[in-house]
Amino acid sequence: MTLVTDPKAPRVAIVGATGAVGNTLIGLIEQRGLRYRDMRLVASARSAGTELTVDGVAYPVQAVDEFDFSEVDLAFFSAGTEASEKWVPKATAAGAVVIDNTIAYRMDPDTPLVVPQVNAHELDRRPKSGVIANPNCSTIPLVRLLKGVEERWGIRQAVVSTYQAASGLGHPGVEELQDASRASLDHPEEAYPNKEFTPSLAFNVIPKIDRFLDSGFTLEEQKMLQESRKILGIPHLDVTTTCVRVPVVNGHSEAVWIETQGVVDRTELVETLAALPEVTVHDRESPREFPTPATIDDRDQVHVGRVRVNPNNPRAFWLWLVADNLTIGAALNAIQIAEELIARETL
Ligand SMILES: NC(=O)c1ccc[n+]([C@@H]2O[C@H](COP(=O)([O-])OP(=O)(O)OC[C@H]3O[C@@H](n4cnc5c(N)ncnc54)[C@H](OP(=O)(O)O)[C@@H]3O)[C@@H](O)[C@H]2O)c1
Incomplete structure (x- = not known):
């Protein structure tokens, strides 16, 4: 039970709770x-009036x-970008600190973009924007690995293909x-009226996530570049991505190619990755072990496998990640x- 009377504990709101x-946040x-x-x-x-349970209490x-x-100290927002643009300013004006899951504030200079395993120091003080x-x-999983590689070998370039659920x-x-998927098995002759995915994702892969930009990249691909630079604090970091939607229910995967400044030894690379917080390397013992979205057990770890140094260039390697x-x-x-904000008393 985590509902407490301690006046130091925050009053919390979850916007997008349904x-x-x-749902994952509540769990x-x-x-x-x-x-x-x-x-x-x-x-x-x-959804107003429906009930959800947290720690055994129905709300x-x-x-x-x-x-x-004004009745809240900490508000988690995951209700879409439009809702964040409209309601986050009202929440911060009323005194709440907001943790926002949308694209709305990620590149705002007054808003830190945080992955605690990488740049928790950004949380030492309350942000200007709230x-x-x-x-x-x-x-998120990519920068957690890039940080370890940058610190040990230096990154020249990363090339990433995503496989997103x-x-x-x-x-x-x-x-x-x-x-x-059900409809295409039962009635293969009929076109399914898709709304979320175009073309249909059933038994298909779609090399487009979010809208196209003039550059030919998609917004999802641009996000991965700009956000990685901001989180790692490396303004010229070279990350280029192809983002692909795949017919997996849950769990994103990425094939990552990294070129480094220094020569990489596979054993040291595996040990370096395995030593990162909350990272599991599956091919530490046997190169035949690898993670998949359907088989990972601990959903709170970044799972890594297929770690291969390029035999023709020891300053480059592949890895596969699932998160x-x-x-x-x-x-x-x-x-x-x-948790970091509460520990630092910056709420
Ligand atoms: N899914 C992911 O893997 C993921 C990862 C990172 C970030 N995000 C971001 O998190 C946000 C939510 O994603 P999701 O996957 O949880 O979507 P979802 O399952 O469709 O849930 C959307 C939630 O937002 C609420 N909502 C929608 N429009 C609203 C509005 N105008 N005002 C208030 N509440 C509204 C919905 O409430 P009702 O039930 O009342 O409609 C529901 O609680 C999105 O911005 C998404 O980009 C998602």
């Missing part, structure tokens, strides 16, 4: 024993447009993948930010 990230608050003195669950007017979901943020941004779900688009993405996008890529990172 969504995929919100992690229970699992990690985050201490709070009041809990409010918030979503759109569509009514409140509509965001009727919600009073907001801490949670990075993109594919950026349907749950990256929340509950609607998962439902559409499941329904479209749960709802935990590592969203809710867990947000909770870990909250």
Whole structure:
């Protein structure tokens, strides 16, 4: 039970509580024993009045447009970019610190973009904007590994292909993948009316996530470059990405090629990666072991495998990573930010 009377414990709101990230956040608050003195669950007017349980206590979901943020010290936002643009300023003006899961504030110079295993020092003081941004779900596991490689060998370039699950688009993405897959088996002659994925994701892969930019890259690909630079504090970091949606329910994967300044030895590389916080290297003992989204057991770890130094160039190597996008890529990172804020008394 983490509902406490301690006046130092924050009053917490979860905006987007009924969504995929919100549900995961509630589970992690229970699992990690985050201490709070009041809990409010918030979503759109569509969900107002429904009940959700946190730590065994049932709470009514409140509509965001009727919600009073002055009753809250810490607000987690995962209700989409539009909702964050509209309601985060109201929350911070009322005195709450916001941890935002959307793209709305990530590149704002007054808002730190934080992955606690990489740049927790950004949380030493309360940000000017009152907001801490949670990075993109594919950026978080990548920068956690890049940090270790940069510190030991220096990075010249990283080339990344992502394999991103349907749950990256929340509950609607998962439902559409499941329904479209069933429909294409039962009625292969009929076109399924997709809304979330175009073309259909059923038995398909789609090399486009988010909208196209004039550069030919997608916004998702641009996010991975800009956010990695900001989090690692390396303004000229060269990261280039192809982001691909795959018919996996949950769990993003990435094939990562890194060129380094120094010569890399595989044994040292594996040990360096394995020593990073909350990282599991599967091919530490046997190069035949590798993680997949369906087989990883601990959803709170970044899973690494297929670590291969290029035999033609020892300053370059491949690795494969798998990270749960709802935990590592969203809710867990947000909770870990909250834990750091509470430990530093910067709320
Ligand atoms: N899924 C991921 O892996 C992931 C990772 C990183 C970041 N994010 C970001 O997190 C946010 C939520 O994603 P999700 O996957 O949880 O989506 P989701 O399952 O579709 O849930 C969306 C949540 O937002 C609420 N909502 C939608 N429009 C709203 C509005 N105008 N006002 C108030 N609440 C509103 C919904 O409430 P109702 O139930 O009332 O509609 C629901 O609680 C998105 O911005 C997404 O980009 C997602």
